[in-house]
Amino acid sequence: MKKLLNFKDIDKIKTIILNDGIIVFPTETVYGIGGSVYSENAINKIFDAKGRPNDTPLIVHISDIKMLDGIVKKIDNVSKKLMENFWPGPLTIILPKKENISNLITAGLDTVGVRMPENEIALRIISASGVPLAAPSANVSGRPSGTNILDIYNELEDKIDAIIDGGNTNIGIESTVVRVVDDVVHILRPGKITKEDIINIGLEVVDNMINEKIDINKKVISPGMKYKHYAPNTKAILVYSEDNEKMIAKINELSNENTVVIVTTKNADKYNSKTLIMGNNLEEISKNIFSTLRKADKLKADLIIIEGVKSEKLGTAIMNRLIKACSYNYIDLDK
Numbered sequence: 526m527k528k529l530l531n532f533k534d535i536d537k538i539k540t541i542i543l544n545d546g547i548i549v550f551p552t553e554t555v556y557g558i559g560g561s562v563y564s565e566n567a568i569n570k571i572f573d574a575k576g577r578p579n580d581t582p583l584i585v586h587i588s589d590i591k592m593l594d595g596i597v598k599k600i601d602n603v604s605k606k607l608m609e610n611f612w613p614g615p616l617t618i619i620l621p622k623k624e625n626i627s628n629l630i631t632a633g634l635d636t637v638g639v640r641m642p643e644n645e646i647a648l649r650i651i652s653a654s655g656v657p658l659a660a661p662s663a664n665v666s667g668r669p670s671g672t673n674i675l676d677i678y679n680e681l682e683d684k685i686d687a688i689i690d691g692g693n694t695n696i697g698i699e700s701t702v703v704r705v706v707d708d709v710v711h712i713l714r715p716g717k718i719t720k721e722d723i724i725n726i727g728l729e730v731v732d733n734m735i736n737e738k739i740d741i742n743k744k745v746i747s748p749g750m751k752y753k754h755y756a757p758n759t760k761a762i763l764v765y766s767e768d769n770e771k772m773i774a775k776i777n778e779l780s781n782e783n784t785v786v787i788v789t790t791k792n793a794d795k796y797n798s799k800t801l802i803m804g805n806n807l808e809e810i811s812k813n814i815f816s817t818l819r820k821a822d823k824l825k826a827d828l829i830i831i832e833g834v835k836s837e838k839l840g841t842a843i844m845n846r847l848i849k850a851c852s853y854n855y856i857d858l859d860k
């Protein structure tokens with residue numbers, strides 16, 4: 526693999542970042558395509574590499590709380606409490622941005638999303654470079670996020686300057702994105718840090734926006750919500766019932782000989798069609814879901830059918846990604 530660097534090549538990585546270059550690097554959620562927040566060239570390269578519409582802002586990654594001084598105007602007490610409890614970790618907090626943060630990064634908004642990742646390689650790269658890294662997930666826009674370099678190498682190799690391998694990412698889906706308004710935490714994108722986790726530290730939480738189908742012409746709170754997302758190339762349908770037998774029966778009814786069903790481990794032998802296992806529990810499913818969607822595409826089926834999970838705890842984030850991966854082709858048998 527060309528362009529593959531080990532994180533021990535930290536001097537090379539630093540030189541790339543400080544000279545307008547961009548890198549694919551691991552975080553605990555998914556891989557990112559990162560560049561210095563202070564390099565407009567790098568930011569433009571990131572949008573080009575992803576083929577991303579420029580009205581979707583990038584997340585700024587820091588390795589040290591002191592870096593916030595150069596990025597945000599002020600931090601309210603609730604956001605501070607979130608940082609104290611969940612950083613480093615998979616939580617992005619939207620805050621008022623300072624003028625020196627380019628409008629390219631924030632898509633013209635007066636706020637910026639910031640996160641301190643927990644992944645050791647990510648933290649070392651940011652601290653060695655001495656600059657925050659603006660980074661979206663590593664995938665071509667609309668595709669499932671990259672959770673290992675084999676999945677994304679061909680997609681991105683000729684558009685970036687280096688790839689740093691960190692194995693399979695631990696969590697597998699992107700960070701929770703929140704914004705505090707009048708001391709209430711609004712979840713804009715669900716993730717590993719759940720509504721329940723935030724309630725547990727004594728904060729008030731609202732998450733009523735997250736699975737709404739967005740009108741393409743409407744102004745949205747979290748830009749990026751309106752575009753196709755996480756999608757395999759093959760047509761996909763999501764089916765869920767709390768009654769496992771009912772769900773299996775419906776999926777078998779919808780299947781034909783050229784269908785692939787993405788299943789939990791316990792249901793692996795319940796289908797007439799070919800199956801791909803996504804895991805045994807919510808943590809495993811979260812970790813495997815994007816690579817399983819990519820695997821399903823490679824089987825050249827006519828149709829992918831995916832078993833849903835219960836929308837609570839980490840299941841909320843998994844269903845949020847799956848509903849979008851299926852372009853809202855979602856059959857909820859309990860409704």
Ligand code: TXA
Pocket residue numbers: 552554555556557558581582583584615617619631634636637638640660661662663698699700701702713714746747748749750
């Ligand atoms: O886990 C993650 O968050 C990964 C890793 C690489 O850190 N990054 C990631 O970035 O998922 P991306 O660009 O694929 O998703 C960023 C999300 C988008 O939904 C975007 O709308 C939201 O964060 N976002 C960023 N800045 C925002 C802002 N100022 N206001 C509202 N939403 C914002």
Ligand code: MG
Pocket residue numbers: 661662670
């Ligand atoms: Mg993304």
